[in-house]
Amino acid sequence: MGWREVARTQQGLITRAQLLALGVTRGMIRHRISTDRWVARSSLVIGTTTGELTRAQLMRLGVLHAGGAALIGDLTAAELGGLRNWHRDAVTVLVPQGRELGPPLEGIRFVETRRPLRTMRQPDLDLPVCRLEPALLHFAAYQPSMRTAEGLVAAAVQQGLTTPELLHEWVDRMRPLRWARMFRQTLCEIADGSQSVAELDVLRMCREYGLCTPRQQTKRRDARGRIRFTDCEWLLPDGRTLVLEVDGAFHMEVEHWEDDLARQRALAAHDRVQIRCTARELRDTPGAIAHDLRLLGVPRAA
Structure with a gap:
């Protein structure tokens, strides 16, 4: 050749x-x-x-310059694996600890690690890319915010890119791993139905304030026959169902807000009470939401 x-x-x-x-x-x-x-x-x-280099060329430049066992890693590898809404402009390349690389390269972030990179490589790809699960966990474990770490693994599962079981397996394989205990707890909660950090916060609020845990991501057919999924539901003592929908930041945009209102009307029923809160309220004032849920009839935990 x-x-x-x-x-x-x-x-x-x-x-x-x-x-x-x-x-x-x-x-x-x-x-x-x-x-x-x-x-x-x-x-x-x-x-x-x-x-000008394309993004694909920038990735290739990073691994060619680093050589050896270098891999496209962290959120760049996750991006190649299909992860949405977590884009970072800089390409991340994982390199063995102590590798001398000379002056920085614009647009490329070299991250040194002692981990065995060859065992983390995605097979059957020409470009050296880290497997999705260790790429997610490697990035998440070194974030200053635990919520960012939780949000990333929840997003990957919610988008259907991996499973709690596969991530749990890699938490064990990557020992020692910062926040491993948190990851295991979070993955168990995700496996039980939580699809986002906000839904994880609902479960924690219920545990902290002694409320029954809700059903999450319940499948419902609305008045127009469309399949919908509600965030959290409780069966009340009087036979009605209380539905709590958690609004993230994107719900504040006019287009999403109007869509949510239409969705709420379509899901309305005589035996179903619907309320809303924001993800910020769940994070900052969970006690106030728990108080309101008790007043609406949510049973205490056994």
């Missing part, structure tokens, strides 16, 4: 070492760069095309 074929398989990028191994001399490399036919993308990697 010649250098052109190698570069083509690597989004137009190739290392100096690869070029030399394929018979391209240092003088030829210098000449092509000086005549603007090639571009030195880093001290180790040459671009055989000019112009």
Whole structure:
């Protein structure tokens, strides 16, 4: 295989070492760069095309420059795995602890780790990419906010990209892992039906204030025949059902707010009471919500 074929398989990028191994001399490399036919993308990697790098090229540049067992990791790997709404502009590349990489590369964040990267690699991909579960947990474990960590794993499960069981397995495989105990508890709660951090907060509020835990993500057919899922439901002593819907920040946008109002009307029934709260209220004033739920008839926990 010649250098052109190698570069083509690597989004137009190739290392100096690869070029030399394929018979391209240092003088030829210098000449092509000086005549603007090639571009030195880093001290180790040459671009055989000019112009701004695409995101795919930026990822390839990162792993080619780092070499060895380097992997696309953290939220970048999760993005490649289909995760939505957690985008970060910088590409994350996991590298072995102590790897000397020289000056920083714009748009690439190198993260050193002692973890065995080869065992974390997604199989059957040309680009070295971390498996989804360890990528999620590696990023989440080093966040300053525990809520961010919980929100990430909940989002991945909610979007159908992984399961609590697979994540739990990787929590054990990645020992020692910061916040491992929290991850195990959160994953158990997600497995029981919680789909978001707000729904996890509802369960914790119920435990803290002695309320029965609700059914979560209950399947309902609305007045128009559409299938809906409610956030939390309690069966009240008088036979009615109390429905609590938790509004996140995006619910405050006019379009979503109107959609939620229409959804609430369509789900209304004579034996169903619907109330709402915000995710911020659940986080900051759970006692007030628990008080209101008791007044509406939510039973105390046994």
